Amino acid sequence: MSGGTEAPPELPAWLEPGNGSPAPHGGRAGRGSPALWLGWRRRRGFLWATLDGLGRLASGLREEPSKGRLAGLDPGARLLGVFLLVLGASLSRSWAGTGTILVGTVLAGTLLGGSPARYLRLVVVALLASLLVAAPAATSLVSPGRELVGLAVPLGPAGSRLALTLPGALAAARLVLRAGASVSSALLLRMAVPELGRGLQRLGVPRGFRATLELALRYLVLLAREAESAYMARRARSLGGGAGKEARRFVARSAATLIMRAERLSEEVGRAMTARGYRGDWPRLEGSSWGWREGLWVGAAACLSALALLN
Amino acid sequence: MRSGPGKVRAGETDLGSQGEEIVVGLSGVRYVYPGGLVGVDGVDLEVRKGEWVALVGANGSGKSTLLKIMAGLLAPEEGSVLLFGEPFPGGGGRDVEARLRPRIGLVFQDPDVQLFASTVLEDVAFGPLQFGLAREAAIARARDALKLVGAEGLEARAPYQLSAGQKKRVAVATVLSYSPELYLLDEVEAALDPRARRSLLGLFRRLHAAGATVVHATQDLERAAEAERVVVMKGGRVLAVGTWEKISAKREVLEEAGLLEG
Numbered sequence: 001m002s003g004g005t006e007a008p009p010e011l012p013a014w015l016e017p018g019n020g021s022p023a024p025h026g027g028r029a030g031r032g033s034p035a036l037w038l039g040w041r042r043r044r045g046f047l048w049a050t051l052d053g054l055g056r057l058a059s060g061l062r063e064e065p066s067k068g069r070l071a072g073l074d075p076g077a078r079l080l081g082v083f084l085l086v087l088g089a090s091l092s093r094s095w096a097g098t099g100t101i102l103v104g105t106v107l108a109g110t111l112l113g114g115s116p117a118r119y120l121r122l123v124v125v126a127l128l129a130s131l132l133v134a135a136p137a138a139t140s141l142v143s144p145g146r147e148l149v150g151l152a153v154p155l156g157p158a159g160s161r162l163a164l165t166l167p168g169a170l171a172a173a174r175l176v177l178r179a180g181a182s183v184s185s186a187l188l189l190r191m192a193v194p195e196l197g198r199g200l201q202r203l204g205v206p207r208g209f210r211a212t213l214e215l216a217l218r219y220l221v222l223l224a225r226e227a228e229s230a231y232m233a234r235r236a237r238s239l240g241g242g243a244g245k246e247a248r249r250f251v252a253r254s255a256a257t258l259i260m261r262a263e264r265l266s267e268e269v270g271r272a273m274t275a276r277g278y279r280g281d282w283p284r285l286e287g288s289s290w291g292w293r294e295g296l297w298v299g300a301a302a303c304l305s306a307l308a309l310l311n
Numbered sequence: 312m313r314s315g316p317g318k319v320r321a322g323e324t325d326l327g328s329q330g331e332e333i334v335v336g337l338s339g340v341r342y343v344y345p346g347g348l349v350g351v352d353g354v355d356l357e358v359r360k361g362e363w364v365a366l367v368g369a370n371g372s373g374k375s376t377l378l379k380i381m382a383g384l385l386a387p388e389e390g391s392v393l394l395f396g397e398p399f400p401g402g403g404g405r406d407v408e409a410r411l412r413p414r415i416g417l418v419f420q421d422p423d424v425q426l427f428a429s430t431v432l433e434d435v436a437f438g439p440l441q442f443g444l445a446r447e448a449a450i451a452r453a454r455d456a457l458k459l460v461g462a463e464g465l466e467a468r469a470p471y472q473l474s475a476g477q478k479k480r481v482a483v484a485t486v487l488s489y490s491p492e493l494y495l496l497d498e499v500e501a502a503l504d505p506r507a508r509r510s511l512l513g514l515f516r517r518l519h520a521a522g523a524t525v526v527h528a529t530q531d532l533e534r535a536a537e538a539e540r541v542v543v544m545k546g547g548r549v550l551a552v553g554t555w556e557k558i559s560a561k562r563e564v565l566e567e568a569g570l571l572e573g
Binding site: 194197198214215218219221222225265268269271272273274275276277278279281282283284285 | 379382384385408409412413415416417419421423424425427428429432433436437438440441442446449450470471485486489
């Protein structure tokens with residue numbers, strides 16, 4: 001090895017400034033003018049939006065634990081209450097049961113979350129959106145039956161009118177309530193994620209399972225960021241091509257790279273844990289703190305779920 | 312047994328020091344990664360207690376692999392590894408591991424690898440808890456270690472929320488918190504601003520003055536010049552070992568290692 005004594009290679013002519021850029025006017029075939037390209041950037045594109053969304057979701061999953069009125073509760077109790085409410089929401093069949101669980105989950109969400117207004121806003125938006133979707137089902141056009149309110153809209157040649165019917169209104173109400181309860185439950189679950197590890201520990205879930213789950217959540221963020229960075233790096237070196245077939249090909253190619261990176265990362269993390277003495281146990285910093293407040297919270301959640309199931 | 316800021320003493324583990332002279336002894340060590348990439352090849356090296364050794368070499372020269380072997384994390388295919396006088400990883404099983412792990416602290420090059428817990432405090436307290444410290448003592452140590460690296464106030468943050476420099480400092484704290492005798496630093500100064508770099512390296516110099524052994528993998532020759540012994544690596548092999556005065560006199564060695572501009 002001569003090491004450093006060789007003369008540096010000459011620059012090829014195409015590398016001289018202004019002498020051979022493959023796309024001097026900023027537009028490769030297919031994407032048209034620079035203005036169009038910039039427009040694409042503003043629109044971001046499906047792939048970019050998806051990766052960005054995944055990154056945000058993964059980051060959101062590891063936000064700081066609850067800051068709401070129930071923040072002082074034992075994480076195990078909080079998780080158990082949320083689990084009972086979500087179970088009730090999933091299993092209730094009647095509209096009264098679903099309504100009960102909707103009230104319960106909204107109440108729990110506003111007490112658990114750091115921002116009750118945001119929580120309520122999301123649930124209300126879900127309710128309104130599902131109302132729009134369910135509205136036709138409440139009419140005689142979709143659900144014939146006993147009329148509740150007649151609407152001044154002629155229906156068909158026989159002179160019949162469009163009307164709000166009882167079976168239709170009940171079906172629509174069930175759909176709206178179920179949508180609200182689902183969204184509310186999903187938000188509750190989302191709130192429980194940052195403390196999932198601690199909560200599961202208090203509930204006596206085996207440590208191997210907990211550690212795997214915690215690490216998966218921790219490194220999901222990192223991998224989501226890696227995917228985002230890879231896409232950003234690609235964008236920085238390309239013109240257009242951020243959508244369609246080429247983007248799908250990019251996703252397929254980078255999925256393989258990402259899996260390999262994930263494997264390497266998992267090996268390294270395993271070594272880092274071993275280096276600091278990990279042998280299967282992961283002790284926590286806090287002890288258990290179940291008291292009357294925890295009992296009250298879990299009891300209330302259990303009662304609401306039972307009511308929802310019995311209705 | 313609690314170390315306040317500025318009072319960290321090397322070897323202050325619950326298991327105590329056994330006072331061996333040779334901390335790391337490598338003989339004919341060869342490690343090949345799955346896929347056939349040679350990590351290190353035929354390395355003979357001894358690190359004595361209380362010594363500061365710099366491993367220098369370009370990217371891919373085998374510095375990180377050698378540190379992982381010294382930490383007992385990679386088992387060589389050929390050759391022998393003695394850590395504090397004991398073969399490692401060897402047939403001694405968990406007892407040997409339990410004796411040796413608390414005495415070795417490896418700061419990984421990539422802090423994202425090192426920080427795996429939900430919060431900074433939990434991460435820094437992980438080592439002391441694993442090595443048997445009571446919860447309160449582990450928390451106190453973690454807080455002290457964070458203060459030492461200038462990362463106080465980050466306790467409740469999730470590691471992914473930190474900047475690159477903060478991550479690096481917290482990664483150092485995760486090792487300081489259990490006060491090992493042997494510090495293996497893998498480019499610990501990378502991603503740090505000059506002030507933080509000075510402060511962290513100053514901290515390790517204090518630990519070294521207190522008796523800690525330091526092996527510092529770096530590409531920065533200025534940092535290497537501060538070491539008592541310099542090991543120059545290239546392609547997984549050791550090109551030269553000696554004091555900085557001797558190594559710097561052999562310019563061709565540093566050039567061959569890709570550490571000097573031609």
